[in-house]
Amino acid sequence: MADSVRADDRAAEEFLQVAKAARKAATVLAPLPRAPKDAALRAIADALLGRTEEIVAANEKDVARARESGTSEAMIDRLRLDAGRVAAIAEAVRQVADLPDPVGEVVRGSTLPNGLELRQIRVPLGVVGMIYEGRPNVTVDAAALCLKSGNAALLRGSSSAYESNTALVRVMRDALAGTEVPQDAVQLVPGTDRESARRLMRARGLVDVLIPRGGASLINSVVEESTVPVIETGVGNCHVYVDAEADLDIAVEILVNAKTQRPSVCNAAETFLVHEAVAEEFLPRALRALGAAGVTVHGDKRVLEIAAGVPDGAKVVEATEDDFYAEYLSLDIAAAVVGSLDEAVEHIRTYGSAHTDAIVTRSMANARRFVAMVDSAAVAVNASTRFTDGGEFGFGAEIGISTQKLHARGPMGLPELTSTKWVYTGEGHLRTSSGTVIAGR
Amino acid sequence: MADSVRADDRAAEEFLQVAKAARKAATVLAPLPRAPKDAALRAIADALLGRTEEIVAANEKDVARARESGTSEAMIDRLRLDAGRVAAIAEAVRQVADLPDPVGEVVRGSTLPNGLELRQIRVPLGVVGMIYEGRPNVTVDAAALCLKSGNAALLRGSSSAYESNTALVRVMRDALAGTEVPQDAVQLVPGTDRESARRLMRARGLVDVLIPRGGASLINSVVEESTVPVIETGVGNCHVYVDAEADLDIAVEILVNAKTQRPSVCNAAETFLVHEAVAEEFLPRALRALGAAGVTVHGDKRVLEIAAGVPDGAKVVEATEDDFYAEYLSLDIAAAVVGSLDEAVEHIRTYGSAHTDAIVTRSMANARRFVAMVDSAAVAVNASTRFTDGGEFGFGAEIGISTQKLHARGPMGLPELTSTKWVYTGEGHLRTSSGTVIAGR
Numbered sequence: 001m002a003d004s005v006r007a008d009d010r011a012a013e014e015f016l017q018v019a020k021a022a023r024k025a026a027t028v029l030a031p032l033p034r035a036p037k038d039a040a041l042r043a044i045a046d047a048l049l050g051r052t053e054e055i056v057a058a059n060e061k062d063v064a065r066a067r068e069s070g071t072s073e074a075m076i077d078r079l080r081l082d083a084g085r086v087a088a089i090a091e092a093v094r095q096v097a098d099l100p101d102p103v104g105e106v107v108r109g110s111t112l113p114n115g116l117e118l119r120q121i122r123v124p125l126g127v128v129g130m131i132y133e134g135r136p137n138v139t140v141d142a143a144a145l146c147l148k149s150g151n152a153a154l155l156r157g158s159s160s161a162y163e164s165n166t167a168l169v170r171v172m173r174d175a176l177a178g179t180e181v182p183q184d185a186v187q188l189v190p191g192t193d194r195e196s197a198r199r200l201m202r203a204r205g206l207v208d209v210l211i212p213r214g215g216a217s218l219i220n221s222v223v224e225e226s227t228v229p230v231i232e233t234g235v236g237n238c239h240v241y242v243d244a245e246a247d248l249d250i251a252v253e254i255l256v257n258a259k260t261q262r263p264s265v266c267n268a269a270e271t272f273l274v275h276e277a278v279a280e281e282f283l284p285r286a287l288r289a290l291g292a293a294g295v296t297v298h299g300d301k302r303v304l305e306i307a308a309g310v311p312d313g314a315k316v317v318e319a320t321e322d323d324f325y326a327e328y329l330s331l332d333i334a335a336a337v338v339g340s341l342d343e344a345v346e347h348i349r350t351y352g353s354a355h356t357d358a359i360v361t362r363s364m365a366n367a368r369r370f371v372a373m374v375d376s377a378a379v380a381v382n383a384s385t386r387f388t389d390g391g392e393f394g395f396g397a398e399i400g401i402s403t404q405k406l407h408a409r410g411p412m413g414l415p416e417l418t419s420t421k422w423v424y425t426g427e428g429h430l431r432t433s434s435g436t437v438i439a440g441r
Numbered sequence: 442m443a444d445s446v447r448a449d450d451r452a453a454e455e456f457l458q459v460a461k462a463a464r465k466a467a468t469v470l471a472p473l474p475r476a477p478k479d480a481a482l483r484a485i486a487d488a489l490l491g492r493t494e495e496i497v498a499a500n501e502k503d504v505a506r507a508r509e510s511g512t513s514e515a516m517i518d519r520l521r522l523d524a525g526r527v528a529a530i531a532e533a534v535r536q537v538a539d540l541p542d543p544v545g546e547v548v549r550g551s552t553l554p555n556g557l558e559l560r561q562i563r564v565p566l567g568v569v570g571m572i573y574e575g576r577p578n579v580t581v582d583a584a585a586l587c588l589k590s591g592n593a594a595l596l597r598g599s600s601s602a603y604e605s606n607t608a609l610v611r612v613m614r615d616a617l618a619g620t621e622v623p624q625d626a627v628q629l630v631p632g633t634d635r636e637s638a639r640r641l642m643r644a645r646g647l648v649d650v651l652i653p654r655g656g657a658s659l660i661n662s663v664v665e666e667s668t669v670p671v672i673e674t675g676v677g678n679c680h681v682y683v684d685a686e687a688d689l690d691i692a693v694e695i696l697v698n699a700k701t702q703r704p705s706v707c708n709a710a711e712t713f714l715v716h717e718a719v720a721e722e723f724l725p726r727a728l729r730a731l732g733a734a735g736v737t738v739h740g741d742k743r744v745l746e747i748a749a750g751v752p753d754g755a756k757v758v759e760a761t762e763d764d765f766y767a768e769y770l771s772l773d774i775a776a777a778v779v780g781s782l783d784e785a786v787e788h789i790r791t792y793g794s795a796h797t798d799a800i801v802t803r804s805m806a807n808a809r810r811f812v813a814m815v816d817s818a819a820v821a822v823n824a825s826t827r828f829t830d831g832g833e834f835g836f837g838a839e840i841g842i843s844t845q846k847l848h849a850r851g852p853m854g855l856p857e858l859t860s861t862k863w864v865y866t867g868e869g870h871l872r873t874s875s876g877t878v879i880a881g882r
Contacts, residue, residue, distance in 0.1 A: 027790075030815040110835070114822060118834060123816070125846050204664075208846055223645075224668065229847045250869035253880035257871040335822035349468075371864050372472040375564070383557060392872070393559060393863075394551070405566050405649055406670045407848040408446035419846035422834075423812050424826035428691035430698040431833070439694035 014190045015199045019154065019206040022127045025184035026152040030124045034101035036180035040266060041097040041144055046440040048090040048140065048168075049177035052083050057166035059136065061333040066160055078135050079161060089140045092397075096144040099396045102415040103150045114436035117425045122418045124150030126208035129189075129200045131156045131222060133214035136164035142211075143172055143186045145399050149417035152185040154207060156200055183220045201226035213400050213440045216327065231408060232273045233400030236266030236355035237327050241344040241370065243361035244275040248282050250382065252289050257384040258358065260293045264329050267356050271324060271334040273344045279337045280306055287313025298323040302337035324351040341366055343429035355403050356380060356388040375405055377410040449622040455631045456640045460647040463568045467593040471565045475542035477621035482538035482585055487580065488616035489531040489609075493524050499608035500577065507601055519576050520602060530581045533838075537585040540837045543856040544591045555877035558866045563814040563859045565591030567649035568642045570630075572597045572663060577605035583652075584613055584627045586840050590858035593626040595648060597641055600633035642667035654841050657768065672849060674841035677707030677796035678768050679826040682785040682811065684802035685716040688721050691823060692801040693730050699799065700823040701734045704826035705770050707842060708797050708829045711844035712765060712775040714785045720778045721747055725741065728754025735774045739764040743778035782807055786814040796844050797821060797829040818844055 029037075048055070059081040066076050081089075102122050128151045128257030130142045139157055146153035156309040157165040165188060168413040173183045189200050201210060204227040212222040216235045223230055240258050242251045258269035274282050282307045290297060291314035298319040299307060323334040324347070338344045341359075348357050359370040360379035367381045378388040388411060390398025402408040408416040428439030470478075489496065500522040507517050522530075543563050550560040569592045571583045580598055587594035598606040606629060614624045630641050642651060647669040653663040657676045657804040664671055681699050683692045699710035715723050723746045731738060732755035739760040740748060746756040764775040765788070779785045789798050799821035808822045819829040829852060831839025836854030843849040849857040869880030 027814075027816075030816065079488060112833070116828060120851075126816070227665065229670070229845065231847075247869070247881075251879040253869060253871055257873075257880075261874075262874055367866070375468075375471070375567070376862070378863040378865065381864070381866040383870035384872050385869065386872040387557060387865055387867075388863065392553070392557075404670065406672075409861050410561075410863045420850050421817065421850055422819040422829070422851045423822070424819065424824055424828060425632060425808075425822040426687070426828075428694060429824035429828065430694055431702055431827040432698075432827050433702075439691040439698075440688075 008195070011191055011195065012199060015196070015203075016206075018187050018190060018229065019127070019203050021184040022152040022154050022187055023206055025182035026124065026126045028152050028182050029147070029152060029185050030103075030126070032150065032180060033104070034136050037101065037148055037150070040176055040179035040181035041093050041147060043175040043179050044140075044144065044172050045090040047171050048086055050094065051171050052086045053087055053396045055164070055167045055171065056081055058163040061163040062161055064134075071160070071312070073326045081136060081164060085137070089137050092137075093144045094175045096148050096397050097391045099148065099414060101148065102418050103242045105415070108419055112424075114429060115426065116429055117318060118435075119423045120420050121423060123421045125417060126421050127152045127154055127206060127418065129154045129156070129203070129207045129210040129228065131197055131200065131210065131212045131214070131218065133158045133218060134161070136168060138213065139165045139168045139389040140172065141397075142399065143169075143419060145397055147181060147185060149414045151208075151417055152187075154187055154189055154200060155195055156189040157192075162192050174415060196224060197222075201228060204228050211400055231400070231402050231412070232404040233402055233412075234266045235327055235403060236268070236401070237325065237351065237353040238267060238355050239344075239348050239352060239357040240272045240385065241338075241341075241348070241357070241359045242272065242274040242278065242282055242286075243341060243359055243363065243366050243370075244277040245363040245366060246275075246278060246282075246360040247362055248278060248285065251282060252285050253288055254358065254360055254382070256289050256293055258386055259290065259295055259333050259386070260331065261386055263331055265386075265387050266327075268329070269333060269358070269385050270326060270328055271335050271336070271351070273338050273347055275341070275344070276302070276337050276339055279303075283307065284313065287316065290314040290333065295333055298332060298334045300336040301373065303335045306337075327353065340375070340420070341369060345370065348374055348376070351404055352376065355401065356385040358383065358385050365406040377401070379432070444874070449636070452632055452636065453640060453682055456637070456644075457647075459628050459631060460568070460644050462625040463593040463595050463628055464647055466623035467567045469563065469623050470588070470626050471544075471567070471591050471622060473591065474545070475494055478542065478589055478591070479538040481620035481622035482534050482588060482619055483734055483742070484616040484620050485536070485581075485585065485613050486531040486534040487613050489527055489534065496527055496605070496608045496612065497522055497524065499604040502596065502604040503577075505600055510599070511707075520605070522577060522605060526578070530578050533578075533582060534585045537589050537838050540589065540855060542589065543859050546856075548861055553865075555870065556867065556879075557870055557877075561861050561866045562864060563856065564862045566858060566860050568593045568595060568647060569858065570595045570644070570651040572638055572641065572651065572653045572659065572667065574599045574659060575602070577602045577609060579654065580606045580609045581613065582838075583840065584610075586838055586855060586858060588622060588626060590702050590855045592649075592858055593628075595628055595630055595641060597630040597638055598633075603633050626665045636722045638663075639666060640765055642669060645669050652841055672841070672843050672853070673845040674843055674853075675707045676768055676794045676844060677709070677842070678711045678766065678792065678794040679708060679796050680785075680789050680793060680798040681710045681713045681714065681826065682782075682789070682798070682800045683715040683719065683723055683727075684800055684804065684807050684811075685718040686804040686807060687716075687719060687801040689719065689725075689726065692723060693726050693801060695799065695801055695823070695825050696727055697730050700731065700736055700774050701772065702825070702827055704772055706827075707768075708826050709770070710774060710799070710826050711767060711769050712777070712792070714777050714779050714788055716782070716785070717743070717778050717780055720744075725751045725754065729756065731755040731774070734772070736774055739773060739775045741777040744776045747778075768794065782810060783814070786811065789817070793817065794844055796842065797826040799824065799826050818842070847868060
């Protein structure tokens, strides 16, 4: 007991050193203009390529450990790095270097009536904490986006990728040694236990924002425990609503695309709703198309009734209430028949995660009402939910997709990793109860 | 004990009903365009004027209670409402009605290369919680700003203003009865005990954002306990740094203005720092001017040494470390001599609250470095810190001054009470691994 307390104290002290070093590095990094930041990113890309063998060797230890513990081949594939994947990671860093620098952008500005020159300027957030699961490429992506936006990165990946993450951070820090960006701008949080994540969540004053990336349980625990401000990302229970006035050909294709083009991602559809006026015509066609794509449908009573007459369609099972809350991330989809557009909106409000919800309709009025009433980060009209993505939106890079309303909503690019600062410049401007007076005049 | 548990349960249930009613009202309010919101605000202004007697009578009960409990006359003056003050409150509501509506503004928009029309549109946050102290006018100001920006307001004022707040909210809700804005868009949180504030802080999912307005201890307790996202406001330990290359005439006037023009507000100066190269010339002049204004200076050793030779200057006492952290809100100011601009920046980083910090200098290079290195919501160059204010910045209204980096930083006007929503419109747009395909083509 006493030993473990001492170990905890040591770990807490070690974390504090790391966080303070990040804070200090952030102070040096923040005022750097674009050129030295881009040079540092290119040095990182070169180092990742040059030390591919070392990275792959570290990754092999993680893969071996995962295999011993009986991890699925799908998960092991997500974890695995080979020379091609390391090259792709390095290329992504180069692409971040090519993006414009958000820092220093004048967001608003004017000369006030009293002559003060007022400017609102983008500045870095400071120290950005990331807690994430899964693929080791996130370690490099997150570090690159943070550096480009002038922030120090404190990274806490999953224990399953510990050797890989350690090697990637070592290579990045070595690369920074020859640049103007301080090495401590990229650091791993010490430890991979629950307590190590908790320390990051409670580091208010040292860490400016925490971005969790992963499943709903990770994100909920961060939101619940963190005193550092959090940007929630990524949980997506996306809906496709097929309106009474939908083009049903288009509706079937959008539904199948939204569900099956990449089922494991947050902007894939997890529920579809169909207006009762077209349910009998739409459902047989949708069930056949979904069945051909290998999808299982979790339907409400009315879906089951209609499905009973479609023997060659998708497998249909009865939906529980939980199905309507579910983010399957698999070839499953919940389905319900609704009596009106407003009922669809109400369903989405009740069960959705406010990520992306789509309507398929030919009616201007219905599209307008759906867009106004659905309170989600993104609303798609006659388009697949899969387009809610920083790359598709033209951001060039994405640190995650925010499903909260404060600070950033939807895909987050580099500007979303910044704050702003007001600067006003006068020539001795004083405020008095009767207006501005200039000193010495 | 059992009785008090039952009372707690009842209070919790009562809070839940109020919060759910706010949520429902927010859903109706959010899609309303400007005209019905402005009509509702004007109805509120009329009602406040028409029922002035009722409001003043309620306020008299608060004032009598405050007097009985020995509250200072200064505090009682902040609490007191008379016909003139009620008229000013009503006029402020009319001014909010005259401001442009932030909701619906297209923040960004483009047609993507694949033809999707992408728009980022301002939308209300939803339900805004306010926890505040002191003056009852905040009850009406906050409600008006929330309504204008399409948000429902859940208000939790101080117990000292309970009768006044209850009357003001009753009058506002009665006025809403004849408008398209639901009455439940303006509600007081039931109760004035600590637990009633705590319930608001824990209402994640029902309340979208919590804005505390008041002293440091209120704001810290909200930040610590809230699971609802918080926007911190208002604590201001503002600095004036007098550079080696300052125009000392201007510096004296800016310092006196920043400290004394209204000492009780968050953008008043609480510390001044002077470069050692000009300390011996500047300090005697500054001390005389501050003394004439009745200011007490809490100086470091070097300030004390120089002050010893200025018998006709301000009262000077030795500063403790706490003085440099203090937000006096009174005719006191901390003071230190620094060896360099960088030492001034380091002092501000260490002790400041990142609200507003000013430099007085004739040097472009020094101004540039100070602006780049000071990480505060606002940086003033050759101007008083008193200009960090929504009114001065031309926002027309202000809900508070954010000292945090996420979502909003500095004075918050109506746009800061909104979030955004992405809307994309296609004609059957599908995402494939080889690019966009249009359904049915």
